[in-house]
Amino acid sequence: xxxxxxxxxxxxxxxxxxxxxxxxxxxxxxxxxxxxxxxxxxxxxxxxxxxxxxxxxxxxxxxxxxxxxxxxxxxxxxxxxxxxxxxxxxxxxxxxxxxxxxxxxxxxxxxxxxxxxxxxxxxxxxxxxxxxxxxxxxxxxxxxxxxxxxxxxxxxxxxxxxxxxxxxxxxxxxxxxxxxxxxxxxxxxxxxxxxxxxxxxxxxxxxxxxxxxxxxxxxxxxxxxxxxxxxxxxxxxxxxxxxxxxxxxxxxxxxxxxxxxxxxxxxxxxxxxxxxxxxxxxxxxxxxxxxxxxxxxxxxxxxxxxxxxxxxxxxxxxx
Numbered sequence: 001x002x003x004x005x006x007x008x009x010x011x012x013x014x015x016x017x018x019x020x021x022x023x024x025x026x027x028x029x030x031x032x033x034x035x036x037x038x039x040x041x042x043x044x045x046x047x048x049x050x051x052x053x054x055x056x057x058x059x060x061x062x063x064x065x066x067x068x069x070x071x072x073x074x075x076x077x078x079x080x081x082x083x084x085x086x087x088x089x090x091x092x093x094x095x096x097x098x099x100x101x102x103x104x105x106x107x108x109x110x111x112x113x114x115x116x117x118x119x120x121x122x123x124x125x126x127x128x129x130x131x132x133x134x135x136x137x138x139x140x141x142x143x144x145x146x147x148x149x150x151x152x153x154x155x156x157x158x159x160x161x162x163x164x165x166x167x168x169x170x171x172x173x174x175x176x177x178x179x180x181x182x183x184x185x186x187x188x189x190x191x192x193x194x195x196x197x198x199x200x201x202x203x204x205x206x207x208x209x210x211x212x213x214x215x216x217x218x219x220x221x222x223x224x225x226x227x228x229x230x231x232x233x234x235x236x237x238x239x240x241x242x243x244x245x246x247x248x249x250x251x252x253x254x255x256x257x258x259x260x261x262x263x264x265x266x267x268x269x270x271x272x273x274x275x276x277x278x279x280x281x282x283x284x285x286x287x288x289x290x291x292x293x294x295x296x297x298x299x300x301x302x303x304x305x306x307x308x309x310x311x312x313x314x315x316x317x318x319x
Contacts, residue, residue: 185220
């Protein structure tokens with residue numbers, strides 16, 4: 001039996017953007033160090049933090065091989081990710097972006113690389129996440145996994161549920177962002193080089209816009225296992241429903257610019273977004289009614305406002 005050396009494994013570039021994450025970033029980095037996958041390089045980009053993030057990063061990774069720590073003026077996560085990507089080794093076959101407050105499961109890279117190595121036709125592979133709090137404890141158990149397993153896509157003229165065995169294609173990803181966070185998706189470098197990096201003008205759904213561009217290039221393998229613990233912090237943009245919806249409108253308009261010459265995909269995306277927003281709005285209104293009958297007025301108002309924001313998104317003209 002042939003014994004695999006470390007050099008036999010494809011090199012994975014791991015890019016970690018961090019901004020004011022002094023409390024969390026060390027645990028994130030240690031979750032990378034704990035990977036069962038043996039061959040990776042690490043680029044950490046401090047995005048102009050005003051706390052001790054950069055010092056914590058340098059202290060944590062001291063003595064690590066193939067590790068680079070950078071600091072830049074504050075430019076946002078897309079800028080930090082793009083800067084990190086520009087410093088990766090051309091030798092790497094795959095890339096992945098891990099947010100500076102999330103935690104990988106020890107098997108994350110091994111599971112993702114093995115899945116993508118089996119699918120040379122695929123442009124990427126994504127797994128699932130679970131929610132955790134600021135102390136790494138699981139919260140809302142099962143909610144995140146269930147939500148992102150339940151994929152919808154356009155088939156014919158209808159919005160249908162996508163089975164777990166099927167890839168995440170443009171017909172799925174264009175409907176809604178089904179990839180929880182950048183740390184769950186492993187990207188093929190040669191495809192990344194063709195389509196470019198994150199759009200720095202987007203401030204909340206920049207990852208979704210990039211995944212849609214990837215899905216235009218080929219299938220994204222769906223891996224039905226949890227690879228990451230996704231930290232929920234109340235002040236984060238991803239927890240701000242209104243900001244996310246506003247930014248999702250901008251992401252949609254960006255994608256329509258790419259689809260100007262592809263009339264069929266333009267039509268599918270427009271139909272999918274409309275049908276999915278209709279589904280979400282209907283579900284939120286039903287939730288509002290349920291909470292109101294239970295006397296939970298504040299929760300009812302939140303669901304009602306969310307439904308209205310989605311309705312507004314439905315009326316945004318697309319070109």
